[in-house]
Amino acid sequence: MRAHETTHHVQFVPGSEFKRRAAEVVANPFLKKSFRGAMDFLMMKRAAQFPDPELLERQRDLAEHIRRYSLARLPELLEQLEVNLKKNGVQVHWAETPDEANAIILDICRRHDAKLMVKGKSMVSEEVELNHAMEAAGIDALESDMGEYIVQLAGEKPSHIIMPAIHKTKQQIAELFAEKVPGVSYTEDVDALIQIGRDVLRKKFMEAEVGLSGVNFAVAETGTICLVENEGNGRMCTTVPDVHIAITGIEKVVEKLEHVVPLYGLLTRSATGQAITTYFNVITGPRKPGEKDGPKEMHLVLVDNGRTQAFADEQLRQTLQCIRCGACMNHCPVYTRIGGHAYGTTYPGPIGKIVSPHMMGLGATHVLPGASTLCGACGEVCPVKIPIPDLLIRLREEATHEAKPGHAPMFGQGAGKTAFASFAFKGFAFLYSRPALYRLFTWAATRFRFLTPANQAGWTKSRTPLTPAKKSLRDLLAERSKH
Amino acid sequence: MSARENIFRKLRAATTAPLPSPDAAIAAHYASLPRTAQADLARVQLAKDFAEKITAWHAEVHIVPRSTWVDKLKEVVAAKGIASLLYAPATTHGKALAAAGVAGLKPYDQPIDGWKRELFENVDAAITGTRGAIAETGTMIVWPDADEPRLMSLVPPIHIALVDADTVVPTLYDAITQQKWSAGLPTNALLITGPSKTADIQQTLAYGAHGPKELIVLLLTGEDAQ
Amino acid sequence: MDRHYPAGPRPTDVYFFATCLVDLFCPEAGMDAIQLLEREGIRVHFPADQTCCGQPAYTSGYADQARAVARVQLDLFPNDWPVIVPSGSCGGMIRHHYPKLFADDVALKAKAEALSGRVFELTEFFVKVLKVNWKGSGNSKKVALHTSCSARREMGTHLHARELLAQLGNVELLNHSHESECCGFGGTFAVRQPDISASMAGDKADALKETGAEKFVSADGGCLMNIDGTLEKRRDSFRGEHLASFLWHNTERAGEKE
Ligand code: SF4
Numbered sequence: 001m002r003a004h005e006t007t008h009h010v011q012f013v014p015g016s017e018f019k020r021r022a023a024e025v026v027a028n029p030f031l032k033k034s035f036r037g038a039m040d041f042l043m044m045k046r047a048a049q050f051p052d053p054e055l056l057e058r059q060r061d062l063a064e065h066i067r068r069y070s071l072a073r074l075p076e077l078l079e080q081l082e083v084n085l086k087k088n089g090v091q092v093h094w095a096e097t098p099d100e101a102n103a104i105i106l107d108i109c110r111r112h113d114a115k116l117m118v119k120g121k122s123m124v125s126e127e128v129e130l131n132h133a134m135e136a137a138g139i140d141a142l143e144s145d146m147g148e149y150i151v152q153l154a155g156e157k158p159s160h161i162i163m164p165a166i167h168k169t170k171q172q173i174a175e176l177f178a179e180k181v182p183g184v185s186y187t188e189d190v191d192a193l194i195q196i197g198r199d200v201l202r203k204k205f206m207e208a209e210v211g212l213s214g215v216n217f218a219v220a221e222t223g224t225i226c227l228v229e230n231e232g233n234g235r236m237c238t239t240v241p242d243v244h245i246a247i248t249g250i251e252k253v254v255e256k257l258e259h260v261v262p263l264y265g266l267l268t269r270s271a272t273g274q275a276i277t278t279y280f281n282v283i284t285g286p287r288k289p290g291e292k293d294g295p296k297e298m299h300l301v302l303v304d305n306g307r308t309q310a311f312a313d314e315q316l317r318q319t320l321q322c323i324r325c326g327a328c329m330n331h332c333p334v335y336t337r338i339g340g341h342a343y344g345t346t347y348p349g350p351i352g353k354i355v356s357p358h359m360m361g362l363g364a365t366h367v368l369p370g371a372s373t374l375c376g377a378c379g380e381v382c383p384v385k386i387p388i389p390d391l392l393i394r395l396r397e398e399a400t401h402e403a404k405p406g407h408a409p410m411f412g413q414g415a416g417k418t419a420f421a422s423f424a425f426k427g428f429a430f431l432y433s434r435p436a437l438y439r440l441f442t443w444a445a446t447r448f449r450f451l452t453p454a455n456q457a458g459w460t461k462s463r464t465p466l467t468p469a470k471k472s473l474r475d476l477l478a479e480r481s482k483h
Numbered sequence: 484m485s486a487r488e489n490i491f492r493k494l495r496a497a498t499t500a501p502l503p504s505p506d507a508a509i510a511a512h513y514a515s516l517p518r519t520a521q522a523d524l525a526r527v528q529l530a531k532d533f534a535e536k537i538t539a540w541h542a543e544v545h546i547v548p549r550s551t552w553v554d555k556l557k558e559v560v561a562a563k564g565i566a567s568l569l570y571a572p573a574t575t576h577g578k579a580l581a582a583a584g585v586a587g588l589k590p591y592d593q594p595i596d597g598w599k600r601e602l603f604e605n606v607d608a609a610i611t612g613t614r615g616a617i618a619e620t621g622t623m624i625v626w627p628d629a630d631e632p633r634l635m636s637l638v639p640p641i642h643i644a645l646v647d648a649d650t651v652v653p654t655l656y657d658a659i660t661q662q663k664w665s666a667g668l669p670t671n672a673l674l675i676t677g678p679s680k681t682a683d684i685q686q687t688l689a690y691g692a693h694g695p696k697e698l699i700v701l702l703l704t705g706e707d708a709q
Numbered sequence: 710m711d712r713h714y715p716a717g718p719r720p721t722d723v724y725f726f727a728t729c730l731v732d733l734f735c736p737e738a739g740m741d742a743i744q745l746l747e748r749e750g751i752r753v754h755f756p757a758d759q760t761c762c763g764q765p766a767y768t769s770g771y772a773d774q775a776r777a778v779a780r781v782q783l784d785l786f787p788n789d790w791p792v793i794v795p796s797g798s799c800g801g802m803i804r805h806h807y808p809k810l811f812a813d814d815v816a817l818k819a820k821a822e823a824l825s826g827r828v829f830e831l832t833e834f835f836v837k838v839l840k841v842n843w844k845g846s847g848n849s850k851k852v853a854l855h856t857s858c859s860a861r862r863e864m865g866t867h868l869h870a871r872e873l874l875a876q877l878g879n880v881e882l883l884n885h886s887h888e889s890e891c892c893g894f895g896g897t898f899a900v901r902q903p904d905i906s907a908s909m910a911g912d913k914a915d916a917l918k919e920t921g922a923e924k925f926v927s928a929d930g931g932c933l934m935n936i937d938g939t940l941e942k943r944r945d946s947f948r949g950e951h952l953a954s955f956l957w958h959n960t961e962r963a964g965e966k967e
């Protein structure tokens with residue numbers, strides 16, 4: 001079957017569009033079924049990796065400890081990382097904003113007269129919209145992770161941080177390849193499709209002057225970056241071209257290689273239910289004299305883009321513990337129903353809801369922290385124990401209030417404040433903190449229950465109206481004591 | 484002010500309460516795992532576990548006595564129809580291969596810059612040594628160097644690796660601490676667990692995404708361990 | 710979530726915190742819970758000034774308003790008796806979030822912490838503190854169970870409810886698919902994101918119905934109203950019942966346990 005009807009082109013959308021996009025996906029039974037199937041599969045695979053809940057708890061405690069320790073020493077560790085990277089011959093760059101990051105990378109490319117950049121998977125490069133910037137400067141930036149390659153070919157954005165093309169069926173990919181890759185005819189055979197991608201990209205690895213990668217862990221003590229992958233495209237990007245540029249957020253640093261081990265073990269198990277990935281690529285500098293391959297030049301770009309804002313606050317700092325495993329989205333009932341694109345952010349799902357406000361501001365994102373039932377499935381599976389529901393509540397507060405005295409306002413502070421909500425909650429507090437008034441209210445609500453509106457905003461769209469009982473519990477109790 | 488200064492100024496402005504180093508907790512955790520706790524776990528058992536695990540990761544494992552691995556390799560080369568086998572001439576195993584006159588040997592003796600295309604298009608397989616292996620996950624430890632460069636285990640469609648059964652350790656943590664990785668890492672250190680793979684199309688597993696499609700492990704043992 | 714339950718004599722008196730939902734929307738469930746407690750020989754005290762735990766404001770980011778409401782509840786339970794809540798999410802609010810709400814005020818924080826320590830969700834109290842020994846009455850029945858997320862994750866209610874139902878002998882508990890998944894209520898979420906919420910509620914209703922159970926039970930009023938409202942809108946006759954009501958109508962005491 002060629003599934004024309006399910007082709008789903010989505011670009012980044014502002015937060016206000018969230019509701020409309022979500023409604024669109026929810027109304028599409030085909031998409032709903034495919035997301036549910038994919039998420040069920042991932043949840044099952046993860047669960048199989050953690051048969052012993054007590055052991056898992058110990059592992060999560062340990063991982064949380066490592067991440068919190070690293071963040072508590074973040075400035076020192078970053079300095080140490082920089083010193084050791086330089087010692088190893090790596091050039092270190094700092095960028096506060098996406099534009100700065102792109103300018104740094106563009107500048108390196110220009111110095112090498114680069115026409116083609118091959119890219120390994122990097123969510124930070126998505127975050128700064130590097131491809132856009134490269135394109136504008138006339139440099140081809142080609143994604144080489146299979147999922148990213150597919151998504152780029154389709155002119156879309158990743159819909160999941162680990163599995164970028166999870167929203168696409170093999171029929172859609174077959175059509176896409178047949179249409180976009182010269183000399184390829186329609187095939188739904190997955191091995192054949194992967195072979196097509198392999199052939200195209202191998203040529204590009206040879207041609208590219210620059211390879212770009214993300215970073216999973218940076219090690220301060222040794223001046224090392226670690227990359228986690230299954231495909232080998234990350235190794236290609238970091239080994240074949242003459243120049244390797246790695247880009248990462250400033251929070252990714254840990255002190256020692258030993259600290260990476262428990263995190264790596266939880267990352268792959270939480271993400272896709274694998275005990276380990278095919279490759280763990282530990283890079284400690286460019287090609288040394290005498291070595292026969294590897295890049296001749298290596299750079300690391302460290303990006304802030306709002307992370308210092310999260311860091312400034314002890315509670316919000318926990319956001320930076322994240323190791324980007326994606327388990328929170330795989331287990332999220334909201335993500336399962338709307339997929340990644342509806343969020344309109346680089347990072348979708350629960351992690352996206354807590355990290356995007358720092359990157360894009362609450363103005364563009366204040367809807368997101370509210371779009372959760374606070375069911376807690378995310379926090380329960382997070383391998384580094386980020387209390388995601390608590391952070392959602394905190395961001396709801398920041399989105400609807402002025403900054404507290406003595407606190408610097410967040411980017412977009414108070415952007416979600418509405419007169420109606422403030423009024424409603426003031427009314428709530430007024431009524432429910434006055435017991436006598438509340439009693440009067442329940443008295444009236446039960447007596448005049450016939451006045452209950454039949455249309456109750458979003459509630460009655462799919463439910464019958466909420467109607468107070470004929471008698472409240474306190475009435476029933478009062479009656480009983482009379483008998 | 485530079486971006487660097489701004490970032491550090493903001494980070495330093497935040498109050499952070501120091502936390503104890505996790506070193507001891509990490510060590511205790513690995514010591515508590517059944518696998519590491521049995522420090523005297525027989526080498527033979529570790530090697531067996533490794534072989535089982537990496538087989539599950541889609542590698543082809545041949546257990547061979549140290550003295551006859553070259554013969555086994557010849558068999559593999561013939562069975563797979565390998566016409567061009569990349570090898571590292573300066574290594575001990577490389578010398579053994581050359582001495583045994585294995586057919587189709589191609590030395591990696593020039594910087595890649597001059598023969599990239601040839602490596603990508605005309606080499607069927609490469610053989611490398613390893614620095615050890617990990618039983619828990621079925622993982623090989625590969626430290627490429629000037630003699631045996633990085634691309635050997637990546638570009639050719641078949642990767643043949645020699646793993647000495649005596650070098651298998653229980654966990655990655657054991658490998659990193661016992662081999663003192665932090666005291667001197669090479670420019671590139673690798674863990675390799677199976678051939679290259681992807682599940683990016685509808686969660687369907689496919690091998691040979693970008694790297695080797697096949698991984699063949701020759702697990703070298705003493706004569707008696709057969 | 711692991712809670713230490715004090716050994717010692719059975720309490721003779723408890724406070725009952727009905728929650729605003731039970732008070733106004735499902736009072737029979739509150740009545741049935743009280744009767745179940747009384748059946749165990751316990752005196753139930755209903756502080757007349759109780760209103761709401763403050764959760765709607767708290768989870769919406771209106772901490773000051775939540776505090777104002779919570780502040781009133783803090784004074785309602787002067788004696789050192791257990792406080793029984795027939796709703797896991799409201800119980801979780803008092804137990805886990807009150808101490809955080811009053812973190813900045815030493816005296817109130819101490820009060821909140823003391824209260825937090827003696828708050829029990831209804832089924833938790835039956836299973837863990839009273840260690841009740843009940844048996845089913847009437848015909849055998851097949852039911853499904855939905856546990857609210859905060860009850861599950863903050864109070865372990867899914868385990869307690871299962872344990873109670875398992876005692877009865879004539880009640881078969883049928884498992885539904887995606888049992889631990891949220892029903893899409895989430896307080897104001899149901900109103901703010903009606904489409905996502907409807908999709909979740911619809912799936913939950915389907916899953917519960919597909920078990921073939923005659924009804925489903927739940928210890929949380931919010932979830933019940935959400936799922937039942939969805940079923941009613943569909944003109945489906947399948948319905949849920951508050952666990953307290955189900956237990957009151959379908960069980961009897963089976964003598965003291967050792
Ligand atoms: S927040 Fe936790 S679960 Fe989500 S991606 Fe980050 S580490 Fe994984």
